[in-house]
Amino acid sequence: MKFVNAASFYNADVLILGGDVTGKMIIPLIEQPDGCRIAEFAGGFQKTRNQQECDDLIKNIRFSGYYPYLTTQENVDELQGDTKKLDALFTKLMGDTMERWAKIAEERLKPSGVKVFITPGNDDRFVIDEVLARSTYVQNPEGKVVWVDDDHEMISMGWSNPTPWNSPRETSEEDLEKKIEAMTSRVTNMQNCIFNMHCPPIDTPLDPAPKITKDLKAKTSGGQSEMVSAGSRAVRNAITKYQPLIGLHGHIHESKGVCTIGRTLCVNPGSEYGEGIVRGVLLNINKKGLKNYLFTQG
Numbered sequence: 106m107k108f109v110n111a112a113s114f115y116n117a118d119v120l121i122l123g124g125d126v127t128g129k130m131i132i133p134l135i136e137q138p139d140g141c142r143i144a145e146f147a148g149g150f151q152k153t154r155n156q157q158e159c160d161d162l163i164k165n166i167r168f169s170g171y172y173p174y175l176t177t178q179e180n181v182d183e184l185q186g187d188t189k190k191l192d193a194l195f196t197k198l199m200g201d202t203m204e205r206w207a208k209i210a211e212e213r214l215k216p217s218g219v220k221v222f223i224t225p226g227n228d229d230r231f232v233i234d235e236v237l238a239r240s241t242y243v244q245n246p247e248g249k250v251v252w253v254d255d256d257h258e259m260i261s262m263g264w265s266n267p268t269p270w271n272s273p274r275e276t277s278e279e280d281l282e283k284k285i286e287a288m289t290s291r292v293t294n295m296q297n298c299i300f301n302m303h304c305p306p307i308d309t310p311l312d313p314a315p316k317i318t319k320d321l322k323a324k325t326s327g328g329q330s331e332m333v334s335a336g337s338r339a340v341r342n343a344i345t346k347y348q349p350l351i352g353l354h355g356h357i358h359e360s361k362g363v364c365t366i367g368r369t370l371c372v373n374p375g376s377e378y379g380e381g382i383v384r385g386v387l388l389n390i391n392k393k394g395l396k397n398y399l400f401t402q403g
Contacts, residue, residue, distance in 0.1 A: 107383040107403050109210050112219045115387050115401070119253050120219060123355045124226020124263045124303040125376070127199045127233065130171045131191075133181050134159065142175070170378045172198040200232040204239075211242035220253065222246050226303045226355065227265035227274040246301065248284065250291045253299065256392035257350070260288035261301040265356055266337045269317040281339035289347055297392065298349040300369075304337040305354035306344055310362035311373035312336030344369050350395060351388065361400070374400055 237245035246261040305311035314335040315323040352371035361375030
């Protein structure tokens with residue numbers, strides 16, 4: 106909702122959401138015999154006694170990036186015993202939520218002529234692509250060359266190099282290079298092109314991430330997290346080779362930053378969605394190039 110509202114707040118003509126848009130947890134609101142509902146959320150058990158309280162809790166759960174699910178204890182027990190059903194429910198809730206978002210974006214922004222681009226990230230399941238393909242307003246630019254305005258083309262890739270998390274959109278550096286080259290070959294004016302690459306270039310201020318052990322825990326030394334460069338070599342090589350106007354990146358949520366590779370300004374606004382904060386970067390561009398930029402949060 107903050108992403109959608111950012112258009113009018115910052116007087117933006119184009120909104121670009123660069124991936125990792127889906128939630129990580131389902132929060133069941135379990136119906137009780139007396140008609141109340143109980144949910145384990147925000148470090149404790151929340152009880153709703155009427156519809157208004159239930160609606161407020163649903164809103165708070167969504168605001169934290171999770172999926173509220175109205176259900177019964179019997180259904181919860183069944184899902185806990187069947188991982189396939191639980192996984193299917195997760196996928197459905199992801200798709201339903203994205204469809205709801207796309208409709209809200211269209212209702213609020215289409216009349217003003219704002220363009221909206223949403224690219225799934227490596228954490229996002231492919232149901233997101235299916236939902237966005239049905240939207241007549243929100244565009245999924247993945248793997249395409251699109252015009253964000255009359256002067257600037259954009260290529261987009263939500264895939265990343267391999268991570269410890271085995272997320273849905275991971276592949277080798279060699280394959281990432283092929284995906285990028287398939288798009289760059291169709292760009293007409295690279296000087297004004299935007300590289301919307303979810304994965305940041307390797308060995309930059311945009312890609313330090315905690316080193317993860319085999320049991321998926323952050324490795325520490327002297328009480329501090331050990332950090333590694335988790336960005337992509339293919340992305341860096343492409344930026345170095347083609348020198349686009351701007352590189353838009355994410356993926357490493359804790360590494361908000363900016364850097365230049367040759368003439369290209371690369372930015373990663375970072376992410377704090379779990380705290381209800383949306384981070385972004387406001388780019389002021391014209392046909393002559395980048396005038397200025399400003400990191401934002403709300």
